[in-house]
Amino acid sequence: MKIRILYGTETGNAEMLAEDIEAHLAADHEVSCANLSDVAPGDLDPEPFYLVVSSTYGEGELPASAQPFAAALEAARPDLSGLRFAVFGLGDSEYEETFNEGSGKLAQLLAGYGARQFGERLTHDASGPDLPEDLALPWAEAVVALAEEMAGAPA
């Protein structure tokens, strides 16, 4: 399956995780990875399955590298029906009021323009016991399997 990983980051954690996911899936899939800062709404081709990985900054805001993408999407208001995606968030429960809201905002934004979300958004807590990759690699396998299953299912 063709997979495109898009990450939004401020200090590089989401980028490292996106690259781990890319390496993990590359044995069985055609995978590419890009920073959301390098993606425009018109680049969103509906063919690949998108894995979106984003942190949260400020008070529940998108990280810096995802902000221009979100603003461009809101300005372009594209029809994203046909686009399939899943979201993994990086956050910290020390920010209890705004825990992982950045990844939630990205999911809402994409779904708001008609894209279809696969699986539950999974969130990592930097104050918790887990390493991000220990959650994200099984998550990526599960959502990709779900997308493959749905692609093969009758409409």
Ligand SMILES: Cc1cc2nc3c(=O)[nH]c(=O)nc-3n(C[C@H](O)[C@H](O)[C@H](O)COP(=O)(O)O)c2cc1C
């Ligand atoms: C200044 C600052 C603000 C943050 N605000 C939030 C927040 O509102 N909610 C949250 O869940 N995490 C918040 N975080 C935690 C980051 O999302 C977390 O550290 C993440 O791993 C950073 O990933 P990145 O390096 O890809 O940006 C904040 C971190 C910093 C340093």
